[in-house]
Amino acid sequence: MTPLVLYDTYTRTLREFQPLNPPEVGMYTCGPTVYDYAHIGNLRTYIFEDILKRVLLYNGFSVKHVMNITDVGHLTSDADTGEDKMEAGARRAGKTAWEIAEYYTEEFRKDLKRLNILEPTIWCRATDHIQEQIDFIRCIEEMGYTYRTSDGIYFDTSKLPSYGYLGRLDIEGLQAGARIDMGEKRHPTDFALWKFSPKDQKRQMEWDSPWGVGFPGWHIECSAMSAKYLGPFFDIHCGGEDHITVHHTNEIAQTEACYGTRLANFWLHGYFLQLDEGVKMSKSSGKFLRVESLIEEGYDPLAYRMFCLNAIYRQKLNFTWDGLDGAAKSLDRLRNAFYEWGAPGEPDPAYLQKFLEVINDDLNMPRAMALTWDLVRSDLPNEVKKATLLDFDRVLGLDLANWQPPEEVIPDEILRLVELRQQARAEKRWQDADTLRNQIAAAGYEVMDTPQGPKVKRRRGS
RNA sequence: GGCGACGUGGCCAAGUGGUAAGGCAAGGGUCUGCAAAACCCUGAUCACGGGUUCAAAUCCCGUCGUCGCCUCCA
Structure with missing residues (x-):
């Protein structure tokens, strides 16, 4: 038995993973805000989550995977003010917010498919769960953690002693260095649970609530929907590293206020992809690389997956075209070798064991790849290599079994x-x-x- | 301003106390009429300066550099 060890951001330690309700694992991954295309930096995180899911499956667990689609509620500027991203994106494209959400959701799913990322068990849209969110806010309210301002209902973080533990927030330091407009917020870390629609304009997305017409704040959907589909305390919650200090911290606060749990037993975070120029890749900057961009440059999307497999998820990864090129070439070699080996026989037990050891060591994919090349160069019979690599690919997700040399029409x-x-x-x-x-x-x-x-x-x- | 991370051969990147995985590129070789593919071989003492230790890329301190979070963001 080789235990699965994962790095848990909440405790900042490597911990052995055991499902709360074996053999099923409940996993929630923060999904996209669908006001624009996903860029390859976003996708790195989804690839990491896909590897995690595949490793769980490889270990014999079943996975109930929930991913949200944020189609309302993210504001564009400081301190919970400003225009909603969805509404802004809609105005930019001359479409309704609903049409925008639908379009970019489909584009996102297309990207996942191109990268051979397994679909979640359950997709859930924020706008389909307004009632759940209202109920959740009411629960927080009843527990005494809210207050009202002229523009919304806020969470009073000072009433929760454990607030900020996930991010190891230095609350005093934050207050000293606060440079954001507090508005009517009582504490810098307080955040909106429900926002009222502006009095002078009609929003495309707004709903009635016990507090007035408006829309949910941008953290409540995850607490509400994860509770609905996975319960108030489930196995694993994932997202990007940027979510640690704000989004996930606030999700935990909400759930702690209502249910008294820290939401998930394990918190895992994928680290950023960076461009070699050191330019941060962000949606809001408006300029970024997408899967489509890679295809336009002649790359197979799976070459990008291969590129990501070369690094550990818990470390920044520098994107360079040279790096992607190297990954593309090595993927090509691997595919050809796999193809040439013919029909699979029985896998090699020693390699399978070694593989399990490295992937269970906090998803060390670079080592898994090194092992893969070791296997390729070994003198095992081809049918053994084939069967073994076929097994590895359950985790690698390079879709080797379905690859064929391209049939070219020669003039x-x-x-x-x-x-x-x-x-x-x-x-x-x-x-x-x-x-x-x-x-x-x-x-x-x-x-x-x-x-x-x-x-x-x-x-x-x- | 506060908090945090990182700096490994040409590029990407593992390794976190016992003398540096892997991929790509490069050079050499085998094979080939030539070429390609394939296969084999070759290269780094780990930003810099101190310190701890029998022993450090790996721990501590300092310097320089890069980056992230604190504000929508994977």
Whole structure:
């Protein structure tokens, strides 16, 4: 038995993972705010969560995976003021907020599919759970943690002694360094549970509530929906590292106020992807790389997944085109090798055991990849290698089993030149053969002589 | 201003007390009429300066640099 050890941000320690209700694992992953496309930095986190889920499955657990779609409630500026991102995105595109949400949700799902990320068991949209959120706020209110201002209902963080534990927040320090507009908030860390619609304008997304017409604050959906689908205390909650100090801290506060639990037994966070220029990749900056951008540059989206597998999730990762290129090439080699091995036999137990050890060591995928290359270069029979790597791929998620060498349509013109070259070679007219090779190359194709005869393929990058 | 992280060969990146995984690129080689593919081989003492230790990339202090969070953000 090899225990699964994961790094829990809440305790800041490596802990052995055991499901609360075996064999099922309840897992909640913070999903996208659908006012724009997802960028590859966002996607790194979803890849990390996918690896986590696959490792759980590999360990024999079943996973109930819930992902939210935030389609309301995120404000664009400081201190819970400003325009809602959804409404702003809608105005930009000349569509309704609802249409925007629908469109970007579909685009997001398309990206997940392209990266071979397993779909959640349950998708849940914030706007489909307004009543649950109202009920949750009422619960917090009844427990005495709220107060009202002219623009909304707020959570009084000073009433919760444990507030900020996840982020190890230095509350005093925050107050000293506070530079944000407090508005009517009583404490810098207080946050909105329900926001009233502006009196002078009609919002596209607004609902009635016991406190007045408005919309939910941007943390309450996760507490409300996770409780609905996974209960008030479940196994694992994940998200990006940026969520530690604010979003997840506030989620925990809400759930603690209402249920007295810290929401999840394990808190896992994926770290940021950074551009080599050191430029932060963020949606709000409006400029970023998406999966589509990679495809436009000629890369298979799974090359990006491969790139991410080369690093541990708990460390920043520097994105460079050279790095992606390397990943793409190594993926190509792996695919070809896997393909050439033919039919699978029985996997090698020693490699399987070693694999389990490295992935159960807090998802150490770089080591898993090193082991993979070790397997590829080993002198095990091909059918054993094939079966073993096939098993690894349950976690790696490179979809090796479904890959085939691309079938290329070679123009007759090129095929004729290849035929002429074969004749020249048969007659040992090497000069002519080389001339023909050059002609074919000039047309953008490459000839490879193999024991099975010449193979032609389009040259990469032309 | 407060809090925190990181700095490993050309690039990406593991390793966190016993003398540096892996991938890509590069160079050399085998094979090949040539070429490609494949395979084999080669390279870093771990930002810098001190300190602790029998022993440090790995612990401590300082310096420089990069980055993150504190404000929507994966």
